[in-house]
Amino acid sequence: MIKEKIINYAKHIGIEYIGFSSINFKDEFVNRLREKRLNGHLSGFEEQDEYKRTNVKNIMENAKSFISIAVPYRTMEIDYNKPYFSKSSLGLDYHKVLYNKLNKIQIYLKEEFNANSFYFCDIGPLHDREIAYMSGIGFYGKNTNIYTEKYGSFVFLGELVTDIYIEPDIPIESKCGDCEICMKACPTGAIERPYYVNSKKCLSYITQKKDGLTYEEMAKMGNRIYGCDTCQDVCPLNKRALFSNIKDFMPEEWNINIxxxxxxxxxxxxxxxxxxxxxxxxxxxxxxxxxxxxxxxxxxxxxxxxxxxxxxxxxxxxxxxxxxxxxxxxx
Structure with missing residues (x-):
């Protein structure tokens, strides 16, 4: 009943995708984080210590469950022939949008079940994508994005950790098969092997870094002002992805026609x-x-x-x- 009530409340506040999992990360995932750190392939924008990213007891001693949500953001196609912002950076800052929804769930959990919780979206030690995968929100693409059934990988992710037990959902295995279109299309070769991205080479990171850019990096940036959509745009699984109707993510004239x-x-x-x-x-x-x-x-x-x-x-x-x-x- 707890799970069903939370799902119904999430739908009431406009969250279509919500899932649940235990707080236990697999050793395989921890090892993957360690490999990226040791290889120097983390972007620097995330928590570096893999144990801080996976030891949930440091956040909540009595933690029992994750609640993961996904919110679609793609509201339009972009003209890449002129300077542009990526689809994920149009409209209102997604952190504010998701924080608003996560905060409502936090209040609901307290009022309905006397449950304590903390929430995160991108900023914080937890790994949004792995939690979304564990919670059955979607599956990993070879570009390491999480793919949902209706909106493809064009979703923002957030999660809560709570001290009540909620029956976990089942993770979804990848549907990429033998396809490597995203890997071949990446302008910098950042997807170095399936399900592994060298974040230091990713154009999304390069457009954000403060350090001086090399001429090679600048040439690879093309018309990008912020972010990169390439690996998602070329993906066959995203060709049938639906558009979001969330008004907060609708662009303004000033950020689509620079x-x-x-x-x-x-x-x-x-x-x-x-x-x-x-x-x-x-x-x-x-x-x-x-x-x-x-x-x-x-x-x-x-x-x-x-x-x-x-x-x-x-x-x-x-x-x-x-x-x-x-x-x-x-x-």
Whole structure:
């Protein structure tokens, strides 16, 4: 009855995918995390210590169950022929959307079952994807994304750990078969083998990192300002994925039709009113402006040319302006 009541409440607040699992991670998963750490293939944005990511008792001493949720985010197709933000960074920052839903479940658990819980979404020690897999939300693709039946891999994940026992769901085995389209399509070869991604090579990470970018990395970025959709877009399993109707994830005109001059001249006030409200906003204005300069260079687009040239003496932008000018033929 507990499980059924939680599922019904989740549907009531607009959560279509919800699953449950024990708090025990398999040794195989822990070893995979250790391998990535020892190989230096973690992005640096996540918890480095695999034991902190899997020892749930450090978070809640009396923990008994995970509750995992998935929320679809793809609301439109993107024109990749011009500078763009990935599908996951359009609309309102997904952390806020999922926190709102997870908080409602937390309150419900307390009021209905006197259960204690903590929730996480992307930020925190827990591994969202493995918990979603354990909870039967979906299966692992070879690109390590979790695939749901209706929305493919275009879902955001979050979870709660709680001190009540809930009957676990059954994990779903991969449906990728012999397909390796995502691996072959990855611009940087970040999917080094099935179900293993070198995060340091992933363009989603590269568009976010603060350290100086190499010319090779900049060339691989193409028209990306933030994030990367390639391995998901080419996946046959995503061809039939449904679109999300969640209004919070609907894009605004300013983040699907980027005006270079406005973007590069953007005030801090304007940034706070717009891009800072998206999931890409956490990296700050300068990183996104840097990436736009690179995107314009890669597409050899003259838009914003005078503004970009004026940044040649800026300590932060000068290196990227030099890349831009080389790609533009030096003028």
């Amino acid at each position: 005006v270079a001059e406005d973007f590069l001249n953007m005030s801090n006030k304007r940034f706070k009113e717009t891009y800072q409200k998206t999931s890409g906003g956490w990296r700050g204005k300068k990183i996104l402006q840097r990436n736009l300069i690179i995107a314009l260079a890669n597409s050899r687009t003259n838009e914003g040319h005078a503004k970009i040239k004026s940044l040649i003496n800026d300590d932060y932008f000068s290196y990227y302006v030099e890349y831009y000018l080389k790609r533009m033929g030096g003028y």
